[in-house]
Amino acid sequence: MAKEKIVLAYSGGLDTSVILKWLKETYDAEIIAFTADIGQKDELDGLEAKALATGASKVYIDDLRDEFAQDFIYPMFQSGALYEGQYLLGTSIARPLIAKRMVDIARAEGATAIAHGATGKGNDQVRFELTAAALAPDIAVIAPWRIEEFREQFPGRAEMIAYAEKHNIPVQASAAKPYSMDRNLLHISFESGMLEDPWFDPSSDANKGMYVLSVSPEDAPDQAEYVELTFEAGNCTAINGEQLSPLQVMEKLNELGGKHGIGRVDMVENRFVGMKSRGVYETPGGTILFAAHRKMESLTMDRDVMHLRDSLIAKYASLVYNGFWFAPERLALQALVLESQKNVTGVVRLKLYKGNVIGAGVKSPVSLYNPDIATMEADPSKAYDQGDATGFIRLNALRLKVSSGVEQNKKQ
Known part of the structure; x- marks a missing residue:
């Protein structure tokens, strides 16, 4: 009889390499390793050989960068989503795409289960599994870190390293980077290790080597740089007049933002599973795009439409953060967001300088700003009669x- 097949989300690091071997032994199954290329750059080098050497029967390394930018990053940025006022959701938005592709591979390969290396304390386990539940409820999910047998066998990093050495698993484990790092097209996140102390300062001169995508604002150029972003229906389509795909936009903005020390966030956030955690993020391109999009909306979006959409930002951000990308309520919100963006079209000019994104101009063929009405001088259009404000204020x-009269009567 043919063996069962399991599709594993595989990064090539210590955890997923050990998990690959452990799954194969424990379930006597074929393990199909899957890695999504969502912008990790050189982290993907040699992954296929590693996975095969560790025991995978087949390896998928799929370039999903275009899909990630166009179908995940761009729709999310149209919503203005920002989790707890700071986090641009770089890791959160990548997980449903990875899980979606895992389900596709499981269907194509006839696999009965998918597996991941997310821990039982984090958000990623929820994101992977809620996506699987929405798209393929018939496919089982294996989460080794939530299996008691696995945790007993690997109570710490030392046991995993010993297991890897015993089974000739080609991984490199080192204390040179005492933190975990997750990279994609939108950002890099850093957590755990030394960062678990919220008083630890990763931006100090002694520690700033941790950062990958951006220079320190202190080391950024002393000369400001101007950049123009063109928007069509809420999506950035060109930079400095050059037409670009969503992927190319993100790559170009990451380069510009990193050069000027833009997009660093250090926060203590509330995980969906109930605990607080400290995360450090680099989102250079996303920070520029977020600022430009908001500025474009300020000129072109109807006031009450904007306020309605803004009232839903916290809900939308939580849905993404908590793993509900494919839930019906997120899809319903997206329909509202899409409608709100139909006139968000024009050009935004920004000034980039030492970690700052500074507005420097905005224009649009569908601008709702009318200088004749807004002017403090005489209104040549006669569209606004200042005397009308008297009744407006009186009614409000x-x-x-x-x-106030009721309160005064109570005191008498």
Whole structure:
């Protein structure tokens, strides 16, 4: 009889390499290793050979960068999503894409299960498994870190290293980087290790070598750089007049943002599973895109449409953070977001300088800003009669006056 097949989300690091071998032994199954290329750069070098040497029967390394930029990053940025006021959701938004592709591979290969190396304390386990539940409820999910037998066998890093050495698993384990790092097209996240102390300063001169995508703002150029972003229906389509794909936009903005020390965030956030965790993020291109998009909206988006969309930002961000990308409520919100973006079209000019993104101009063929109406000088259009404000204020003040009268009567 043919063996069962399991599709494993594989990064090539110590954890997933050990998990690959452990799954093969424990389940007596064929392990199909899958790695999504979502912008990790040289981290992908040699992965196929490693996976095969560790025991994988087949390896998929799929370039999903275009899909990631166009179908995940761009729609999320149209929503203005920002988790807890700081986090641009770089890791969160990548997980549903990875899980979606795992499900596709499982279907194509006739696999009965997918597996991941996310720990039982983190958010990623939820994101992977909620996506699988939404797209393929019939496919089982194996999470070794939540299996008691696995945790007993590997109570710490030393046991995993010993297991790798025993089974000739080609991994490099070192204490040179006492933290974990996750990279994709939108950002790099850093957590655990030395970063578990919220008083530890990774931006100090002694520690700033941790950062990958950006220079320190202190080391950024002393000369500001101007950049123009063109938007069509809420999506950036060109930089400095050059038409670019969503992937190319992200790559170019990452380069510009990193050069000027833009996009570093150090925060203590609330995980979905209930605990607080400290994360450090580099999101240079995303930070520029977020600022430009907001500025474009300020000129072209109707006030009440903007306020309605803004009232949903926290909900949308939580849905992404918590793994509900394919949930019906996120899809419903996306429909509203898409409608709100139909006139978000024009050009935004920004100034990049030592970690800062500074607005330097905005224009649009569908601008809602009318200088004739907004002017403090005489209104040549006669569209606004200042005398009308008297009745407007009187009506809005009515309930305040009534409430104040009630309070005064209570004191008598």
